[in-house]
Amino acid sequence: MSRSGRGRDGNLSPVDRRDDVTLLDGGMGQELLRRADAEPTPLWSAQVMIDQPDLVREAHEDFIAAGADVITVNTYTATRCRLGPAGIERDYERLQTLACELATAARRDHDVLIAGCLSPYGWTYRPDLAPPFEELWPQYAETAALQAPHVDLILCETMGSLDEARAAVTGASTTGKPVWVSWTLLDDDTARLRSGERLADAVEAMRELEPAAMLVNCSVPESLSAAVATLAAGGVPFGAYANGFAHIVDDYAPGAVTTVLGQRHDLDPVRYADAALEWVEQGATIIGGCCEIGPEHIAELARRLGRDEPAPRTPVS
DSSP: OOSOSBOTTSOBOOOOSGGGOEEBOOOHHHHHHHHOSSOOOTTTHHHHHHHOHHHHHHHHHHHHHHTOSEEEOSOTTOSHHHHTTTTOGGGHHHHHHHHHHHHHHHHTTOOOEEEEEEOOSSOTTOGGGSOOHHHHHHHHHHHHHHHGGGOSEEEEEEEOSHHHHHHHHHHHHTTTSOEEEEEOBOSSSSOBBTTSOBHHHHHHHHGGGOOSEEEEESSOHHHHHTTHHHHGGGSSOEEEEEOOBSSOGGGOOTTOOGGGTOBOSSOOHHHHHHHHHHHHHTTOOEEEEOTTOOHHHHHHHHHHTTOSSOOOOOOOO
């Protein structure tokens, strides 16, 4: 049974068989908070990496052991806009490199891809706070350039508006690496971005930038299920990875910590897999998890995809 429908260059080809679905990892930030021995801060996953970097490597290893085909570097909050207010912007390049090195150490000889990470430049779920496109894309290009030597592809994730996604993809594309783009949606059935823009319009606008894949993420599974089919219009592989937060993210104000969002208790690994496999039935070929979705969820997805016996893994060149 083949492990995935992706090549080692990070590009994906549409596939029909469930055993050819590409399986992402889960939500590193919340997973790291569970493992850390300190209270969360607005720096979130970056703070854990500063204080206990081995936890980052171990989390990557556990997602790989669970069956993930792709792990994403832990740079979501290791950005100038997050580190600056904390007084440690000087550590930006070091932390970007450290996150890549930890992912590489976790991969070792496993046949998995490492995805770079470009996150919202400002605050998650608040695209209205992002700089304009002309100022934003060079900042994304700077981050992408730091990650590119270490990664197989670059994931622009949790994009809340059309311009935020356009800036991230434009910046990532300067590296020559395959680029995946993923939007976060309102937690309802309207298939609209956090900005209120239609996902259908975002998909159409993105076509000219030619990302290698389009996804939706960090929204409740129910909202992603209502939107996945919209991604098919992009003409590239598509997929979804939901969060397991208990409260709507509108409660998550700038400067807050994720504990205010809580964790859903009705979204165990089996129920999450039920939702994710509905996306596969809709044509998705890339699935995984976001915040509050841990290795146990990814392991259940792997099992349901017929991967009880992992295929041999070989080094990624």
